[in-house]
Amino acid sequence: MPEAHRENFFIELLKFVLVAAAIVVPVRLFVAQPFIVSGASMDPTFNNGQYLIIDELSYRLHEPERGDVVIFRYPRGPKEFFIKRIVGLPGETVAIRNGVVYVAKNQGSGSAGIIGNDAFTKLDEPYVVNRGNGADATHPVGQNEYFVMGDNRPESSDSRIWGMLPRANIIGYAYLRLLPLHKLDIFPGALSHYSPTDTAALPQ
Numbered sequence: 001m002p003e004a005h006r007e008n009f010f011i012e013l014l015k016f017v018l019v020a021a022a023i024v025v026p027v028r029l030f031v032a033q034p035f036i037v038s039g040a041s042m043d044p045t046f047n048n049g050q051y052l053i054i055d056e057l058s059y060r061l062h063e064p065e066r067g068d069v070v071i072f073r074y075p076r077g078p079k080e081f082f083i084k085r086i087v088g089l090p091g092e093t094v095a096i097r098n099g100v101v102y103v104a105k106n107q108g109s110g111s112a113g114i115i116g117n118d119a120f121t122k123l124d125e126p127y128v129v130n131r132g133n134g135a136d137a138t139h140p141v142g143q144n145e146y147f148v149m150g151d152n153r154p155e156s157s158d159s160r161i162w163g164m165l166p167r168a169n170i171i172g173y174a175y176l177r178l179l180p181l182h183k184l185d186i187f188p189g190a191l192s193h194y195s196p197t198d199t200a201a202l203p204q
Helices: 003-031
Strands: 032-036 051-055 069-074 077-088 092-097 100-105 121-123 137-140 145-149 170-179 196-199
Touching: 032 170, 069 145, 077 092, 077 100
Parallel strands: none
Antiparallel strands: 032 051, 051 170, 069 077, 069 170, 077 145, 092 100, 092 137, 100 121, 121 196
C-alpha cells in the first residue's frame, strides 16, 4: 500500500473511532448501560448471571413508581450496584407482618388498620414466590427515599436491613434482558397490574 494511501486509511480510521466514541460514550453515560445480575435475591424474576440493559433516561423525565425493578448504587458502598423492586414510595410507611407487605400514606387519614393514624393497604405481589419468615417491622419512608426489596425475600439484602434507598442513588430500571437468549425480554419484571388491595386491618 502506498504511503499516502496508508496515511489516509489511518486518518479515516481515526475519524471513525472518534465519531463512534462521540455517539457511544454519551449513550453509555446518560441513556443506557449493561448490568449483570449477581446472586439470587431477585429469583425467580431474574437469575444469577443474566445480562440486562438499564434505561438511564426515563427517570430524568418522571419519578420511579411502585413495582419498578431498579438498579442503584448501594447506599453503604456506592461502588456496588444492586437490583431490587420498589415497594414503598416517598412519604409512605411500609409494614411487614408474617411476610406480607402493607403500605400507608403518612397523612393521618382513615380509620381501618391504623398504626400512628395511618390506614394501611395490603400489597398485591404476584412476583413473590418465597416470602420467608422474617421479623415483623414497620419502616417510615422519608421524602426523596424509596423502600426496596428483592423478589426472593429470604435471600435479599434490602431496605429491611440497610434502610431507605435515596432517590439520588437510583441509576435506572431494567429495560431489556439480553441473555440468556431464551429469556430475551423487554421490560423484564414489569407488571401490567401492581397496586395495593383494599384497606385492611394490619395484623399486630
